[in-house]
Amino acid sequence: MNQWAFVIAAYALVGVAMAGLVGMSFLAMRGAEAKAEAAKRR
Amino acid sequence: MHGYANPARFLKIARPATGWLLGIGALLVLVGVYGGLAVTPPDYLQGDTVRILYIHVPSAWLGMAGWASIAAASISQIVWRHPLASVAGRALAPVGATFAALCLATGSIWGRPTWGTWWEWDGRLTSMLILFFLYLGYIALASAERERGGDGRMAALFGLVGAINLPIIHYSVLWWRTLHQGQSISVSGGSSIAPELLWPLPLTMVGFTAIFAAVTLMRMRAELARTKLEARLRRSAAE
Numbered sequence: 001m002n003q004w005a006f007v008i009a010a011y012a013l014v015g016v017a018m019a020g021l022v023g024m025s026f027l028a029m030r031g032a033e034a035k036a037e038a039a040k041r042r
Numbered sequence: 043m044h045g046y047a048n049p050a051r052f053l054k055i056a057r058p059a060t061g062w063l064l065g066i067g068a069l070l071v072l073v074g075v076y077g078g079l080a081v082t083p084p085d086y087l088q089g090d091t092v093r094i095l096y097i098h099v100p101s102a103w104l105g106m107a108g109w110a111s112i113a114a115a116s117i118s119q120i121v122w123r124h125p126l127a128s129v130a131g132r133a134l135a136p137v138g139a140t141f142a143a144l145c146l147a148t149g150s151i152w153g154r155p156t157w158g159t160w161w162e163w164d165g166r167l168t169s170m171l172i173l174f175f176l177y178l179g180y181i182a183l184a185s186a187e188r189e190r191g192g193d194g195r196m197a198a199l200f201g202l203v204g205a206i207n208l209p210i211i212h213y214s215v216l217w218w219r220t221l222h223q224g225q226s227i228s229v230s231g232g233s234s235i236a237p238e239l240l241w242p243l244p245l246t247m248v249g250f251t252a253i254f255a256a257v258t259l260m261r262m263r264a265e266l267a268r269t270k271l272e273a274r275l276r277r278s279a280a281e
Contacts, residue, residue: 001155003090010094010151011075014101014144018071018253021140022064025260032267039274 049266052126056259063256070249077242085239094152096242100250101145105173106208108138108254109201112180113208116201119194126262128194129269131201132184133261137254139177146170157221165218169211176204 078096085092112131119127149167150160161167184197215224227233233240 003155006151006155007079007090007093010097010148011079013147013151014097017140017144021137021257022253025137025257025264029260029264029267032264032271036267036271036274039271 049126053263053266056263060256060259060263063252063259067249067252067254067256070245070252072249074242074245074249077245082239082242088156091152091155092239094148096246098145098148098152099243100247101141101148102170103247104250104254105138105142105145105170106211107251108134108141109173109176109204109208111258112138112201113205116198116205119198120202123193128184128188128198129262129265130258131180131194131197132188133258133265135177135181135184137257137261139174139181141250141254142170142174142177146174162221164220164222165214166211166222169207169214173204173207173211176207180204 074096078093082093084090112134115124115127115130115134118124119131146167149170153162154160180197180200183200184194187194187197215222226235227240227243235243
């Protein structure tokens with residue numbers, strides 16, 4: 001059993017999850033703040 | 043804490059803090075992961091699978107810390123009706139659920155080559171799985187309550203009751219001595235892990251914690267902006 005395959009799988013999973021979590025939260029924040037700012041200017 | 047009950051005051055701190063926490067967190071995680079994958083030696087017994095420890099332990103810590111924070115926000119909501127408490131609870135839940143899921147997944151990936159099984163109905167594993175389901179219940183309840191225009195008290199009660207699971211997770215390795223090993227690191231008793239293997243762990247612990255805080259702040263900022271927009275739309279519709 002190649003132990004590195006398990007190590008890489010675990011790190012890849014955490015990497016993808018972190019990128020998704022940070023990316024989605026950032027885009028949601030930027031979108032919501034831009035909409036609120038645009039409504040304020042109107 | 044009540045000084046930050048005003049969302050404007052909270053945002054004044056949260057805006058710069060988000061970037062700093064994310065930057066510091068990413069840097070610490072990168073150094074910790076590099077150390078864990080490329081610098082530390084393999085364990086004499088577990089071999090290279092010990093490297094999963096550097097991402098598994100922070101995931102477990104943040105899965106539990108996330109719910110402890112929800113419980114603190116719940117107390118703040120029920121006792122003091124803090125206006126940001128329900129916002130914080132809703133922002134924390136998906137982040138905590140992600141880390142609880144990562145804890146279960148990385149533990150399972152570690153378990154296959156080490157224990158010879160992906161899953162066992164062991165006390166620690168089962169109580170952690172229950173925590174993940176509690177997160178899902180909280181997310182569903184809090185969003186349903188928000189859609190109905192509720193003040194978040196039901197979700198706060200659920201958050202408080204669910205905190206009973208935290209000591210169960212912590213002491214599960216002492217109460218039910220099954221497959222999951224006992225505590226390797228404690229605040230009072232030091233560590234049973236060799237120093238040359240241990241050093242990347244504090245880096246990933248602090249790094250992931252900073253990322254957790256940054257993501258929670260981002261989600262709180264998004265929700266506050268949405269609330270502001272909804273209030274503005276309601277006002278202009280009424281005029």
